[in-house]
Amino acid sequence: MKKKTSTPTYDEELLAAMLTIFEELLEALQKNKNNDSLYYDNADLKRLLNVSDSTLFRIRKSHDIPYFKIGKKIFYPRSFFKNLLKDKGIL
Template identity: 45%
Template sequence: MMKIKSASQLTDEQFKDMVLLILSELLNLHHKTHKTHLQYYDSADVKQLLKISDRTLQRLRKSGEIPHIRIGRKIFYPTSFFTEAARDLRKE
């Protein structure tokens, strides 16, 4: 059985990593259980939606062309950005 340290036994960096991991896991769980009402896509969703590679998605993030948030090691993209972009394309 793994022994878990109390929060007072963790360094600030360990505590921060633990909180980020928990938030990331909660967001993943929410993502899996609420697929019909997603507020965020993960990288795999965006690559599939836009039919682009990892590198292209990375360039879009770096250039600021696509909004994103990072939680721990995971990156999420607001679905509203894609909905609005698709709506704008239909108007043209």
């Protein structure tokens, strides 16, 4: 009788490729964890400005601060706030 050599199936290859991608993503996230982000998210900005969700919504809709959305997540450029503080002489 001939022995079957075990060759990886398509599912196993796919799983291995996905694992590799996830490991690379995890590595990249861990490296960026120490770096300052270029953007604030809603939670960061609410904490920074000490405002509620509804107040942040009103500020955003009045176009007083720049923002953009990726999916359902909203981001605010950190540089806008740094420049604002520099203009006010705080930084």
